[in-house]
Amino acid sequence: MTGNNRPPYATLNGRMVPFDEARVSIMAPGLTFSVLAFEGLRGYWNADAGELYVFRVAEHMARLDFSNSVVEIDGAPDERALTAQMIDLVRACDMREDCYIRIQAYVDDWGEMTATGPASSSIVCRSRARAPAFTSGVHFCVSSWRRNEDDASPPRIKASANYLNSRLAGLEARRNGFNAAVILNRDGTVSEGPGGCIFVMREGEWITSPVTAGILESVTRRTLIEIAGDAGPPVIQRAIGRTELYIAEEAFYCGTGQEIVPILSIDRKPVGDGAPGAATRRLQAHYDAVVRGRVAEYGHWLTPVWKDRH
Ligand SMILES: Cc1ncc(COP(=O)(O)O)c(C=O)c1O
Structure with missing residues (x-):
């Protein structure tokens, strides 16, 4: 799996699903008014240690919390829940190479510009080699x-x-x-x-x-x-x-x-x-x-x- 290839799974509202089944409503404020906060993290493969390290998870999660609070996305999962979901997803994708993880929180369903919920969350992990x-x-x-x-x-x-x-x-x-x-x-x-x-x-x-x-x-x-x-x-x-x-x-x-x-x-x-x-x-x-x-x-x-x- 390289480049823009789709990963086998995504996490949607805490549940791992086949990637193509992770969907949002076409009237979701997350889409219609960009009521969406996100994070991008990197996982680094260390071949000698046989380990994948996700870099500075706490800092990314804290920033997501801050973004959610400013945008006013109420009820997004907390750092602990998202971190556990992220690790589960990375393992399910059998990631043993450098990768990029995107975590999103957004207002889903159908709502006005000022809607603060219902909050949905999603996580995607895909391989991403170092850019030339x-x-x-x-x-x-x-x-x-x-x-x-x-x-x-x-x-x-x-x-x-x-x-x-x-x-x-x-x-x-x-x-x-x-x-x-x-x-x-x-x-x-x-x-x-x-x-x-x-x-x-x-x-x-x-x-x-x-x-x-x-x-x-x-x-x-x-x-x-x-x-x-x-x-x-x-x-x-x-x-x-x-x-x-x-x-x-x-x-x-x-x-x-x-x-x-x-x-x-x-x-x-x-x-x-x-x-x-x-x-x-x-x-x-x-x-x-x-x-x-x-x-x-x-x-x-x-x-x-x-x-x-x-
Ligand atoms: C506008 C902007 N500035 C800076 C950065 C770098 O931020 P970080 O080092 O946390 O990835 C990003 C990363 O996506 C960005 O989108």
């Missing part, structure tokens, strides 16, 4: 679309409604021959990319936009802030001006799905010498060791799937 861009890098532009603001459609929550903004930026970037886009705030400083955060290196220091810059409070970003000092310079959180993108020595894009992707150019201006940077490479290697359970210090971030169940 992890090695080869990507080309970015600066989007003509501005980031949705915290007082309009808050990017801090992982709600599907926010992804219209990401989609518009992503489509424009692709149409113009780029892989993705940096999206600026109204004040002209960097928020993030369509589905990940931006880090740049200036004068040997990593810089990333603060959590007040119209970003999702990314688990990967937080992880890198915590571990960067082990493999190079630590991370400074401050506003990034547009032209700083053009004089950065290195830059990368990060998130659970894409992990850490070197940015080779922005608006066709090469970042550094136009190749993945050395510090980015060191951070990628350290991140990989951490997520696969090879750094004991960070073992508490990993939830083993097969432990006691081989």
Whole structure:
């Protein structure tokens, strides 16, 4: 099972069902008004240990709780229930390779824009290998679309409604021959990319936009802030001006799905010498060791799937 292949099962409202039987109502507010919060987690296979580790489950579940509370999806399952369901599903899919898990909570059935229930939940797990861009890098532009603001459609929550903004930026970037886009705030400083955060290196220091810059409070970003000092310079959180993108020595894009992707150019201006940077490479290697359970210090971030169940 690779790429977009459908998994054999999904979990719908706590019950595992054949994937094609996991359905929603066509009048569900989750669909008609995007009343949907979600999380994306990664599972990492460690062949030596014969184990699959799901990365930072507690942090993802806490963010889902926060998103549910802001969107007001009442009665979604709690962290304990969702974690147990997720592990059961991953085992049922016999996942022994890198994978991506999507957990959703949404208002189902038929309702108005302000409906807060009935809540449904679903979980899907499918194999997802590391993207080739992890090695080869990507080309970015600066989007003509501005980031949705915290007082309009808050990017801090992982709600599907926010992804219209990401989609518009992503489509424009692709149409113009780029892989993705940096999206600026109204004040002209960097928020993030369509589905990940931006880090740049200036004068040997990593810089990333603060959590007040119209970003999702990314688990990967937080992880890198915590571990960067082990493999190079630590991370400074401050506003990034547009032209700083053009004089950065290195830059990368990060998130659970894409992990850490070197940015080779922005608006066709090469970042550094136009190749993945050395510090980015060191951070990628350290991140990989951490997520696969090879750094004991960070073992508490990993939830083993097969432990006691081989
Ligand atoms: C808009 C946006 N920003 C940032 C991220 C990265 O967040 P995380 O590291 O928690 O996956 C994502 C991930 O999906 C995202 O969609």
